[in-house]
Amino acid sequence: MFERIMPTVLDGKIVASQLITKLKERVASERAMDPSRAAPQLAVIQVGDNPASKAYISRKLKVAAEIGILTQHVQLSSTSSEREIEEAVARLNDDSSVHGMIVQLPLDQSVKSPESWVNSLLDSIHAHKDADGLATANLGKLFVGESTSSRWTAAIPATALGVMRLLQYYNISPRTKNCVVIGKSRLVGNPTAQLLLQAGGTVSVVHSQSPDWSFLTQRADIVVVAAGVKHLLKPEQVSEKVVLIDVGIHKDVGGLSGDAHPETCAKVAAYSPVPGGVGQLTVACLMENLVELWKRQKK
């Protein structure tokens, strides 16, 4: 079904750029229908000065501006107390001009807070302002299919949504397909598996405790690798018919590389490159979430 002589490159840039254009039009047309309506606004909370976070945030602010989304960049020092960070979230919850917010992870704190506190911080974001869809209650909505149905009630974790948007653009439906997700994280692996399942795929999840999973990937039609291990997926582990989505991103001598070995990408029917694949979609899908949240909020 996906057979080709040369692998198709699933170009995240094209898909992201098309999505950004659509979102820009959607915001403009909603506002044209109701000129008194305020522009959508995204707030980004940053704690500390992590250089990677800085780069991600500046990209988010830039794409938001392109679409017509106002932004508020809340910068807290790395010495901020847990209470101060909680108060920043609470203030944005109460601010009706803000339609969605994200807390940029990982937090760059001088005294690192436990993961359970970080999770409860995410859970303190109002469900209808949770632009990353990472609050527990919103993951529940993903789990029961509310965020993927016409009853859309919650944001979907942006990277997982990006995987689906990439597949959709290239008319690759997971329905009746054997799908394998490598990695079971809260941010990527687990939500991606749910989305593929709801889209009708047969879905296997493998992870670091899986002793032998080649028999799964060898039979797969679609493989999403989100393990965070450079060049993990070897060519002998997949067939030539596979569509490969690489969510990994690692610094390498020649620039960036992913969770799939370059020879794996060379062999398969289609793959998303690193860079230029899913990474491009993550920011665009965050904006898709924000625009959806904005549309549903009272003016």
Added chain:
Amino acid sequence: MFERIMPTVLDGKIVASQLITKLKERVASERAMDPSRAAPQLAVIQVGDNPASKAYISRKLKVAAEIGILTQHVQLSSTSSEREIEEAVARLNDDSSVHGMIVQLPLDQSVKSPESWVNSLLDSIHAHKDADGLATANLGKLFVGESTSSRWTAAIPATALGVMRLLQYYNISPRTKNCVVIGKSRLVGNPTAQLLLQAGGTVSVVHSQSPDWSFLTQRADIVVVAAGVKHLLKPEQVSEKVVLIDVGIHKDVGGLSGDAHPETCAKVAAYSPVPGGVGQLTVACLMENLVELWKRQKK
């Protein structure tokens, strides 16, 4: 690893009876430490007169009494309005003597309400009183692992929990094992897959849209079949080493039968019979949820 000459019967009755005894002791010891503390109380909302529901409820009330759990059986007529059913839930939410409630499904209404309303009814149960763990927010907690960690904050859908308790009793750990769940329902398949994944299993979910899944079940160490299709799982689809958990229940000429073909059960290393397997655990696990909710509620 699970090789035996004759299949081991995973006896749900023994496991349920041991769990019920433990819960009885737990309630007694908590109350002995604090004699002023009220007994745990479970409320069961029944709409209409569905005979199967009646039988399930009377079994729940009986097991609750055995453990020392008070019960309140709220019976609404099949002509009750949606508003009247909602009010029954609201009243129990506000009643501090009630520690958990369930709405017996399916509702036997003379005018059938849409599924979306039933879901929002379940979601209106306070998270800390949701004894079935089926509210969206509680499924989110399951999804992020909060209900399975030492941070236990939510009930787990009782049948899925029953599957895990059955495996635990027989020292069958899903860790590093190939697990296949057949069925992706909100009540059973999907939560069971999450629990197996969190327990370290490699987990595949197959369902009615999966065209070919024998290659998965043939390689599996543990198969949970919750498809609602009588005798779906055929002997040639599994190996002799497999542990088979059958969640199906169907009326048959000779009594009851499950989702696995009798020849499949005869072939495998271990299986849970129908009746006498997981079904026995469901009620006991509902009580486990209720006792946990009670322990965590303010006196």
